[in-house]
Amino acid sequence: MFAQIWKCKAILGYLSDDKCTICLDDESSDLNIVELLTASDELVLTDLVDYIQEHIISLNKEWIPKFTLDSTIISFEQSLMISSWIDLKEGTLMYTSQQENPYNLLLLLRGSRHGFGVEEFREKVFNQGPTIIVIHIAGSKDIIGGYNPLDWTGSNKFNQSSESFIFSFRSDKRSSITTLSRVIKEKSAISDDDGHFIGFGHGDLKVFQGVCQRKDYMCPIHESPSFQIFDYEVFKVVKKEF
Structure with missing residues (x-):
């Protein structure tokens, strides 16, 4: 009963003040925070959701693994696949459960919630450490998507990486195809632009230009060299504390 009262009190306080002034440190248990985040997301209280997620990221506590994947684009199984690729695991060595998975994916940005512009990307994603971008093609x-093991900073230069990769999950009525494309030209792995050239390689995946033409990675991730975004998400990759 206390948890329900606290949750209602927090949401009503947010609505009445039109800002986030709730305290998430003292009377809020781990489970309460999870339930508050879920309720806020269902009610489309965007600022409150962002506030709670920033609080979660700042804590980086042991209970973070209890969170379910907050994605409208990728499935839980696909998130395990991406986590496996981060650790160079493929085939029978891939993670098959969240208990095995050493990472949590915390949502930083969703286009349909926060906006599709470069400005929103700068505000939500820059200087957040390793990230995964996933794009639902219209x-x-x-x-399609990519993993950047470095910070996005808007340095307007290419950043070197041997660990980055791009990928795709494609499906039709007959089959599903998964493609993993690791970097081969490490010096131009990450296009750390401050504008519309943000992405991977010289054109392997440019998020805001809608381009995915193989240049610096092993293979193309889509049949067409261009695409339009239906929605996209960016996740912060957080290493679990076991």
């Missing part, structure tokens, strides 16, 4: 069920 007019299809296809998903």
Whole structure:
């Protein structure tokens, strides 16, 4: 009963003040915070959701693994696949459960919630450490994305990496195809631009330009060299504390 009262009190306080002034340190248990985040997301209280997620990220506590994946684009199984690729695991060595998975994916940005512009990317994603970008391509069920093990900073230069990769999950009525494309030209792995050239390689995946043409990675991730975004998400990759 206390948890329900606290949750209602927090949401009503937010609505009445039109800002986030609730305290998440003292009377809020771990479970309460999880339930408050879920309720706020269902009510589309964007600022409150952002506030709670920033609080969670700042804590980086042991209970973070209890969180379910907050994505409207990728499935839980696909998130395990991406986590496996981060650790160079493929085939029978891939993670099959959240208990095995050493990472949590915390949502930083969703286009349909926060906006699709470069400005929103700068505000939500810059200087957050390793991230995963996933894009739902308009007019299809296809998903493309990439992993950046470095910070996005807007340095307007290419950052070197041997660990970055891009990928796709494609499906039609007959089959599903998964593509993993690791970097081969490490010096141009990450296009750390401050504007519309943000992405991977010289064109392997440019988020805001809608380009995915193989240049610096092993193979193309989509049949077409261009795409339009239906929605996209960016996740902060957080290492669990076991």
